[in-house]
Amino acid sequence: MTDRLPSWKPGPVRDAVEAFLDAAVDVPVPERFACFDNDGTLWCEKPNYVQLDFFVGELARRVDEDPSVGERPELAAVLSGDRAAMAEIGLPAIALALAGLFEGLSPEEFTARCRAFFRSGRNEALDRPYASCTYAPMLELVAELRRLDFTVAIVTGGGTEFVRAISPELYAVAPELVVGTLVSYEYGRVDGDGAPFLRRTAGISGGANEGDVKVSNIQTQLGRRPILAAGNSAGDREMLEWAAAGPGPTLALLVDHDDAEREFAYESVAGSFETTDSITDIGASLGWTVVSMARDWETVFSPG
Amino acid sequence: MTDRLPSWKPGPVRDAVEAFLDAAVDVPVPERFACFDNDGTLWCEKPNYVQLDFFVGELARRVDEDPSVGERPELAAVLSGDRAAMAEIGLPAIALALAGLFEGLSPEEFTARCRAFFRSGRNEALDRPYASCTYAPMLELVAELRRLDFTVAIVTGGGTEFVRAISPELYAVAPELVVGTLVSYEYGRVDGDGAPFLRRTAGISGGANEGDVKVSNIQTQLGRRPILAAGNSAGDREMLEWAAAGPGPTLALLVDHDDAEREFAYESVAGSFETTDSITDIGASLGWTVVSMARDWETVFSPG
Numbered sequence: 001m002t003d004r005l006p007s008w009k010p011g012p013v014r015d016a017v018e019a020f021l022d023a024a025v026d027v028p029v030p031e032r033f034a035c036f037d038n039d040g041t042l043w044c045e046k047p048n049y050v051q052l053d054f055f056v057g058e059l060a061r062r063v064d065e066d067p068s069v070g071e072r073p074e075l076a077a078v079l080s081g082d083r084a085a086m087a088e089i090g091l092p093a094i095a096l097a098l099a100g101l102f103e104g105l106s107p108e109e110f111t112a113r114c115r116a117f118f119r120s121g122r123n124e125a126l127d128r129p130y131a132s133c134t135y136a137p138m139l140e141l142v143a144e145l146r147r148l149d150f151t152v153a154i155v156t157g158g159g160t161e162f163v164r165a166i167s168p169e170l171y172a173v174a175p176e177l178v179v180g181t182l183v184s185y186e187y188g189r190v191d192g193d194g195a196p197f198l199r200r201t202a203g204i205s206g207g208a209n210e211g212d213v214k215v216s217n218i219q220t221q222l223g224r225r226p227i228l229a230a231g232n233s234a235g236d237r238e239m240l241e242w243a244a245a246g247p248g249p250t251l252a253l254l255v256d257h258d259d260a261e262r263e264f265a266y267e268s269v270a271g272s273f274e275t276t277d278s279i280t281d282i283g284a285s286l287g288w289t290v291v292s293m294a295r296d297w298e299t300v301f302s303p304g
Numbered sequence: 305m306t307d308r309l310p311s312w313k314p315g316p317v318r319d320a321v322e323a324f325l326d327a328a329v330d331v332p333v334p335e336r337f338a339c340f341d342n343d344g345t346l347w348c349e350k351p352n353y354v355q356l357d358f359f360v361g362e363l364a365r366r367v368d369e370d371p372s373v374g375e376r377p378e379l380a381a382v383l384s385g386d387r388a389a390m391a392e393i394g395l396p397a398i399a400l401a402l403a404g405l406f407e408g409l410s411p412e413e414f415t416a417r418c419r420a421f422f423r424s425g426r427n428e429a430l431d432r433p434y435a436s437c438t439y440a441p442m443l444e445l446v447a448e449l450r451r452l453d454f455t456v457a458i459v460t461g462g463g464t465e466f467v468r469a470i471s472p473e474l475y476a477v478a479p480e481l482v483v484g485t486l487v488s489y490e491y492g493r494v495d496g497d498g499a500p501f502l503r504r505t506a507g508i509s510g511g512a513n514e515g516d517v518k519v520s521n522i523q524t525q526l527g528r529r530p531i532l533a534a535g536n537s538a539g540d541r542e543m544l545e546w547a548a549a550g551p552g553p554t555l556a557l558l559v560d561h562d563d564a565e566r567e568f569a570y571e572s573v574a575g576s577f578e579t580t581d582s583i584t585d586i587g588a589s590l591g592w593t594v595v596s597m598a599r600d601w602e603t604v605f606s607p608g
Contacts, residue, residue, distance in 0.1 A: 216502070223465070224480075245500050
């Protein structure tokens with residue numbers, strides 16, 4: 001089989017992926033379970049996370065209506081574009097403040113806003129609509145896994161509900177197979193005994209879905225150990241370690257963003273995680289399959 | 305279509321279920337989503353929850369090895385069979401203490417113990433193996449929903465991992481579609497930098513999956529609003545209300561255990577929830593479809 005992964009260049013990386021696919025047919029079907037990080041693994045995360053573009057657009061709209069919304073320090077830093085202030089506050093606190101802009105919305109209202117943004121938005125740096133910022137080689141791999149009866153999940157540090165809003169269209173992944181960082185909900189009845197409602201709060205539940213939290217959340221929300229895990233940042237380390245340490249055939253796949261010409265070249269270090277080595281060096285030393293975008297991918301982006 | 309639900313007797317309840325099935329074909333497929341409670345809804349919960357039998361068996365085994373295990377007040381009450389003491393301590397605290405017996409196990413070890421118990425165990429009062437204590441009419445309904453491309457989830461007050469251990473065999477429900485009460489996990493590496501491990505702690509995460517927690521957990525873990533919800537106890541009330549209040553065709557199905565001859569007759573009031581009315585009366589007043597086991601079911605149990 002040489003043409004099942006046409007967007008991958010021949011070489012040791014494609015060979016390793018194909019060897020895993022060949023070996024997986026001997027794994028019982030319920031154990032054929034794969035977890036993919038989203039940002040930087042299934043689609044482009046530069047110059048900004050797509051979700052951050054969405055949140056910042058909402059912030060601009062809200063400040064237009066009511067300038068006092070922008071006075072909160074986390075949001076003021078975003079509005080001013082003050083990178084030093086943003087770094088000091090940190091992405092988790094900024095993301096929490098931005099997510100709070102959607103407090104009170106029903107899940108359906110939030111999803112509708114995500115989809116409207118996604119459908120009209122573009123990655124200006126790449127001059128591509130968001131829908132064609134996904135990586136063709138990864139989508140080919142997902143399709144091949146499904147052909148082999150794998151269950152494919154997305155395990156993202158991003159907002160669960162944002163990714164769920166777009167995952168059916170982008171990846172054909174159902175909402176229950178998306179695990180991310182979660183807002184808390186409030187359930188109640190209008191006036192105490194009227195129509196029931198469920199609405200977003202300004203709080204998050206269970207912490208950011210990064211690092212070892214990814215592994216715990218895979219168990220608690222999905223209930224299976226992945227035999228394939230794919231990621232690109234320090235926040236994916238534990239998930240890849242966990243997959244790689246399983247019995248039987250496993251694949252820990254790390255995307256190295258080293259292609260300044262077709263995408264971006266950057267060290268994959270998650271915003272809120274401190275590492276002394278780059279995740280690429282760590283992955284290589286642990287025997288993971290490290291994918292060089294420049295060397296191993298024939299095509300980068302999906303036609304969309 | 306009159307023979308798609310052969311275990312249901314003709315009458316207004318079966319008509320209501322069939323009318324819902326007929327209407328559901330006009331609902332977009334991603335919204336064809338159904339949530340079933342487990343104990344007392346998909347299978348028998350009397351004289352004890354099956355999971356409680358499992359936990360108590362484990363307790364006996366552990367006390368055999370080390371009598372001091374049984375000194376903890378919650379466990380002493382179970383061992384003595386002192387119903388007054390158990391009622392005073394409450395089922396949630398007892399369940400937590402029992403779940404703590406499995407602290408330190410990996411998910412795979414816990415699942416293996418659940419399955420061994422389930423395969424060898426019987427409901428002595430009914431003189432049936434546990435595997436044939438499921439309700440034939442409900443399994444028929446689940447099969448019919450799947451024929452209509454529904455996604456079917458189990459939303460249980462019981463332990464998520466216990467139900468996941470048996471749900472593929474009993475209901476063909478995958479682990480990610482089981483939402484219940486969750487233990488917390490600890491992820492780490494042996495000696496700090498050795499092989500990764502994931503093991504059960506003695507704590508639970510997010511509270512018991514009952515009442516409004518069921519609704520929030522459906523949103524956070526499954527990401528869709530059910531258009532069908534089925535239950536039998538006060539702890540299912542909010543889930544059924546939430547389904548029934550949705551737009552488009554909905555079905556809120558409540559099983560009334562009124563069949564002392566073939567199963568058990570009891571008021572469905574969840575152990576830790578206080579209600580002044582029985583859930584059957586509440587359901588009838590809210591316009592739910594209340595299933596009388598005695599009147600509406602031709603057959604009660606699956607052949608197994």
